Structures are given as C-alpha cells and as structure tokens.
Amino acid sequence: MSKVKTPAKTPQAIRGTQDIFGxxxxxxxxxxxxxxxxxxxxxxxxxxxxxxxxxxxxxxxxxxxxxxxxxxxxxxxxxxxxxxxxxxxxxxxxxxxxxxxxxxxxxxxxxxxxxxxxxxxxxxxxxxxxxxxxxxxxxxxxxxxxxxxxxxxxxxxxxxxxxxxxxxxxxxxxxxGTSREAWRAALVEHFASVRDDLSEDSQERLEKNPLRILDSKDRRDQAHVASAPKIDDFLxxxxxxxxxxxxxxxxxxxxxxxxxxxxxxxxxxxxxxxxxxxxxxxxxxxxxxxxxxxxxxxxxxxxxxxxxxxxxxxxxxxxxxCEGRGAESLEIAIAAESNDRNADAAALTNLFRREGFCVELFASGSPRKRYDKARKAEPAIMISLDMRDGEATHGLSVLNEGYARAKKAQEIFDNRK
RNA sequence: GCGAUCGUAGCUCAGUUGGUUAGAGCGCCGGUUUGUGGUACCGGAGGUCGCGGGUUCAAACCCCGUCGAUCGCCCCA
CATH class of the missing domain: 3.30.930.10 (Bira Bifunctional Protein; Domain 2)
Known part of the structure; x- marks a missing residue:
C-alpha cells in the first residue's frame, strides 16, 4: 500500500551493558x-x-x-x-x-x-x-x-x-567463626544502645548486616563507629x-x-x-x-x-x-598509490605478516590520499608502491629512528622477488 | 531502590529573552595542488535536536512522562 514503511527501530543495548571498543x-x-x-x-x-x-x-x-x-x-x-x-x-x-x-x-x-x-x-x-x-x-x-x-x-x-x-x-x-560471632554480638549490642543516633541506613543494617555499619560514610555514624568494640578484643x-x-x-x-x-x-x-x-x-x-x-x-x-x-x-x-595501555603500535604501513599496484601491495603485506610483522595495507579510497592515510596510522616504517610514467616505483622509509627491526624489514623488502 | 546533573551530525561541542531552511571543528567520501611527500585549497554525504505527550500563532529551547548516561547514596569488584 501507499502506507509508508515503518522503519524498524534499532533495539537499544540493555541498560548497564557495554560495547567495549577502541x-x-x-x-x-x-x-x-x-x-x-x-x-x-x-x-x-x-x-x-x-x-x-x-x-x-x-x-x-x-x-x-x-x-x-x-x-x-x-x-x-x-x-x-x-x-x-x-x-x-x-x-x-x-x-x-x-x-x-x-x-x-x-x-x-x-x-x-x-x-x-x-x-x-x-x-x-x-x-x-x-x-x-x-x-x-x-x-x-x-x-x-x-x-x-x-x-x-x-x-x-x-x-x-x-x-x-x-x-x-x-x-x-x-x-x-566463634570470634566473629562474639564480635558481631558485641557490635549489635553497642549500636543498638545508640540506635536512634544512627543514620537510617545503619538502623536498617543493624537488622540485616551489622558489620557493615563499620564502613558507613554517614557522619552521624562516625562517632559510634570509632567507639565500637574492636575485633582484636574478641580474637x-x-x-x-x-x-x-x-x-x-x-x-x-x-x-x-x-x-x-x-x-x-x-x-x-x-x-x-x-x-x-x-x-x-x-x-x-x-x-x-x-x-x-x-x-x-x-x-x-x-x-x-x-x-x-x-x-x-x-x-x-x-x-x-590502565588507560592508554595495551594498544600495539603499527610496524609497517604499505600504501598502494596506484590501483595497478594493489596486487603487489597485498602480496608484500602478506610477506611481512608471515615474517611476524604487524602490517596495515592502504589500498582503498582515492589513490592520491593513501599515502597520507598511511602516515596518519603512525607506522615505524612506511612503504609506498606507485606507478610513474608506466614504470613501477617503490620506496621504503624508516620513520621511527629507534625502531629495532628496521634492518630486518629492509632485508625482507630488498630480497622480495 | 533514593537524590542531582545531562542528552543537538560518527566524535567534541555552539545554538541569544521560544521566531525563517539547526551550525562549527575534527573525522569520513570525492576533486585539485604537492610528487618522496603527514601540505594547502575546493566540494560532498551525514541530524525525525534521545523518545512520547503537553503549552503556544510558533518549541532544540518551557512543562510532564519515559529511556539512557554521568555524579553521589545504597551495594560491591
């Protein structure tokens, strides 16, 4: 019918659950x-x-x-x-x-x-x-x-x-068990004698869980907590x-x-x-x-x-x-700056990954912007494959001077077939 | 379960005493510059202003409800 389709509403996540990312x-x-x-x-x-x-x-x-x-x-x-x-x-x-x-x-x-x-x-x-x-x-x-x-x-x-x-x-x-019960009984007696001075929460705790009065944050309870019987006397x-x-x-x-x-x-x-x-x-x-x-x-x-x-x-x-901890930094970014080099870039990416390097391939979107995108990923090593005047060109530059595996990466790059 | 604050684009936020077509920055997409270079410029997509009612000629803005988040209480790791 001409009735406009009612777009299905996306269900919300359940209250108190989290989608953890990044x-x-x-x-x-x-x-x-x-x-x-x-x-x-x-x-x-x-x-x-x-x-x-x-x-x-x-x-x-x-x-x-x-x-x-x-x-x-x-x-x-x-x-x-x-x-x-x-x-x-x-x-x-x-x-x-x-x-x-x-x-x-x-x-x-x-x-x-x-x-x-x-x-x-x-x-x-x-x-x-x-x-x-x-x-x-x-x-x-x-x-x-x-x-x-x-x-x-x-x-x-x-x-x-x-x-x-x-x-x-x-x-x-x-x-x-026995020390704990004796202490508990003494606490109940102590707090019951000043019951009306206690906070409402603590009056309730007196019934349900008297030990919990001890870590009450309410000012009204503090003085009575300080003078309460100590576990040490019942041990x-x-x-x-x-x-x-x-x-x-x-x-x-x-x-x-x-x-x-x-x-x-x-x-x-x-x-x-x-x-x-x-x-x-x-x-x-x-x-x-x-x-x-x-x-x-x-x-x-x-x-x-x-x-x-x-x-x-x-x-x-x-x-x-531990905020900010745990993220692995990128070792090698490979940019295919021409679609003609996409396959080469993918093969090179595979090669490095099998050698145990952490690699990201940039071969989608506007070819002209792939280099910039790769740089923004902050790799230790940047590799670019391009096509100039019908010639395949390539370059590897080490951006992070302190990067320990630079030499090994260079070797793999030079010896690729 | 109780109290308080908040909810506008993917993100961070503007938005005057209610008043035309709701904005910016970043990000994203495309183009142009540059051509071993993280540049600059141009353009584009993207919003039922959390949701539902109400007041009003008129609501992102005021009122009520609801959902969610945040901060306390409570509880607990």
Whole structure:
C-alpha cells in the first residue's frame, strides 16, 4: 500500500551493558593478558565456569539476606521450571564445581578464571549490570601461607599493570567463626544502645548486616563507629596467630599493607583474612580488588568443611586505571598509490605478516590520499608502491629512528622477488 | 531502590529573552595542488535536536512522562 514503511527501530543495548571498543577494549585486553601471565607464574590453573547456576548455589552461599541475593540477581525459570541465576560472582560456582567434580583430589587447588558477571544494580561509572572480573582462589588450604601467596599475586598483578602506586592494600581479620560471632554480638549490642543516633541506613543494617555499619560514610555514624568494640578484643589465640602469620608473611614477601580494623566483607561466608586494594582515583567505586578467606562456604553448599581463600578484581575498574595501555603500535604501513599496484601491495603485506610483522595495507579510497592515510596510522616504517610514467616505483622509509627491526624489514623488502 | 546533573551530525561541542531552511571543528567520501611527500585549497554525504505527550500563532529551547548516561547514596569488584 501507499502506507509508508515503518522503519524498524534499532533495539537499544540493555541498560548497564557495554560495547567495549577502541582504547578501552585494548586496556581491557591488557588487563586480562597481564593476569594470565601472572597467574601462570604462581601456578594457578585455569578453569572455565558456567555463566549460570541453580539459584540455590548463590542463595545458600552468599546468604539469603544479602543485597546481592535478595535484590540484585538475574534469576529466571528455565523451561523445566527450575530457578536458574546468571552468576553474580565466581566463588560460589567454583565451590560448587569443587564439590561436584571431586576436585578435592587436587587439593590444595589453585585456580584462576575471568569473565562476565551479572548484577541488577543502578549503573554508574565502574559499575555495570554485566561486568567482568578476574578471579583467583586457593581451595583446601587452611594455612596462612595460602593467604600470603594469593595477596602476593594480587600485588604483583597491580605492579605489572603499573597501577600499584595509586592503590593501597587494606587488611583486616574477621577472626574464626566463634570470634566473629562474639564480635558481631558485641557490635549489635553497642549500636543498638545508640540506635536512634544512627543514620537510617545503619538502623536498617543493624537488622540485616551489622558489620557493615563499620564502613558507613554517614557522619552521624562516625562517632559510634570509632567507639565500637574492636575485633582484636574478641580474637581467639589461634585467630591471632593466624593473622600474625599472614602479616609477617606479607612483610617477608615485600607486600605493603595497612591495617583497617573497620574493613568487613559484604558476603556472609568470609572468615579470618579480609582485604581490599583501594584507590581514590575512581570515585565511589574505589575498590579495585577484594577478597578474603571463606572457610565456611563449602559447608553451606552441603560439602565437608574445606578452608579456602580467594579474591576478585573488576576488570573495567583496572582497565580505567590502565588507560592508554595495551594498544600495539603499527610496524609497517604499505600504501598502494596506484590501483595497478594493489596486487603487489597485498602480496608484500602478506610477506611481512608471515615474517611476524604487524602490517596495515592502504589500498582503498582515492589513490592520491593513501599515502597520507598511511602516515596518519603512525607506522615505524612506511612503504609506498606507485606507478610513474608506466614504470613501477617503490620506496621504503624508516620513520621511527629507534625502531629495532628496521634492518630486518629492509632485508625482507630488498630480497622480495 | 533514593537524590542531582545531562542528552543537538560518527566524535567534541555552539545554538541569544521560544521566531525563517539547526551550525562549527575534527573525522569520513570525492576533486585539485604537492610528487618522496603527514601540505594547502575546493566540494560532498551525514541530524525525525534521545523518545512520547503537553503549552503556544510558533518549541532544540518551557512543562510532564519515559529511556539512557554521568555524579553521589545504597551495594560491591
């Protein structure tokens, strides 16, 4: 009919997802590649995990009342009516795999992975609904040396990313199960006695997650936080020894840290060591890597008591600190300044690539502008092929004096048939 | 989930107290210069002003809603 076709609207990307491209994508890849290299130095084995799990995997391990479980999970029923959830974190799924696959035979097991995670949150810079993390876990190791090795790896990663000087390691201990419960009870008592002075948020936290009051940013809470009972007064002898072994191990490894006795973890399964690498360069999303010991987690999934430590790091946040890193510079630009030389230029491009050079071919668009386009790509070496008065001409010029492989490139160019 | 700011070309942004056909720079495409040269000049394509309503003779501009981004809170890596 004469009815004008209704142009199909292009669907929008989902809120909180990102299409990463250009320098951001290069920085992202740089973070992942650096992690892969460092993780091998520490002999952490690579694992690949499903992106979704039965909902109970997360509900049981993270704690039903945590915000992550109660309002931030992407859960849905599959066609069989089973409740599944897009993973909001790595640890629970890895713990499940450890139990269901009998990985106990490999204990102590050091594993590393990375990939997308999903949380239904209000997006912000450095906070997305689909975001990406690096993850490292040591499962079946109850010794403080495991904590030290894991932290040393995190520290080395940040150094190799060249962002360590803007980031500080904050360290705390939550004690063993009984110390933690005693401390928690004392905190509840302390804050309940001044309940009406607390911020609304903290009054709510008093019910749901009293430890979290300690890192409240609200001024009204500060004084009461300062006078709150300290974990150190509730630590058992073993818990003290454990923390002491971790800190002296870090000192011996040359890992710089500061004690923050108000540092707690949001998830219920943590015990003993808790830590965060924090920067002030990312606004409210300052935690760049965080983790701790989760000795209670395996039991919550119905497995045997199994000690474990782990950390996760936000790739986007790390990548933002590595801005401009990771882009490979162009070694050779080849311009075909006449269409008659397109085939020669393509052959030459192939030749150099097979010799392991990073090459870009400029043989499209206006022949007169190809040279300029090639120059703008900022190659170390510029090669131009042209046709003058019926004669094939060619030229190679080294634009970057410091370029190490110039001689080899020249040889290949001179010896081409 | 709460509060605030913002949304104009591929990108960065102008656009007066509402007033003809919405602009610039960069980028892209083409042409001319130059002819071992990242030059200069000319031209071109590209916008339902995020989307939907409302007020008005008239809306990019004012009002409401909605979607999205950013910054805090919350949460967390």
């Amino acid at each position: 320098p951001d994508a290069e920085a992202f890849a740089f973070v992942v590649e650096t992690f892969e290299r460092v993780r091998k130095l520490y002999r952490f084995r690579r694992v690949e995990m499903p992106v979704f799990e039965k909902t109970e995997v997360f509900a049981r391990s993270l704690g039903e009342t945590t915000d992550v479980v109660s309002k931030e999970m992407y859960s849905f029923d599959d066609r069989g009516g089973e409740s599944l959830t897009l993973r909001p974190e790595f640890t629970a799924g890895i713990a499940r795999a450890f139990l269901t696959n009998g990985w106990k035979q490999h204990a102590p097991l050091k594993v590393a992975t990375h990939g997308p995670l999903f949380r239904y949150e209000r997006p912000q810079k450095g906070r997305y609904r689909q975001f990406h993390q690096l993850d490292a876990e040591v499962i079946g190791a109850g010794e403080p040396q495991a904590d030290v090795e894991l932290l040393a790896m995190a520290d080395q990663l940040l150094h190799e990313l060249s962002i360590a000087d803007g980031v500080t390691l904050q360290l705390n201990t939550l004690g063993d 058992s002898g073993e818990a003290q020894d454990f923390f002491g072994a971790v800190t002296s191990g870090l000192d011996a490894a040359g890992v710089v840290w500061t004690r923050n006795d108000a540092l707690v973890r949001g998830l219920d399964y943590y015990r003993h060591t808790a830590f965060e690498f924090v920067t002030d360069r990312l606004g409210a999303q300052g935690t760049v890597l965080g983790g701790g010991r989760y000795d209670g987690l395996m039991e919550s999934l119905g497995g045997p008591a199994t000690p474990a430590v782990g950390w996760a790091a936000g790739i986007e946040r790390l990548a933002m600190l």
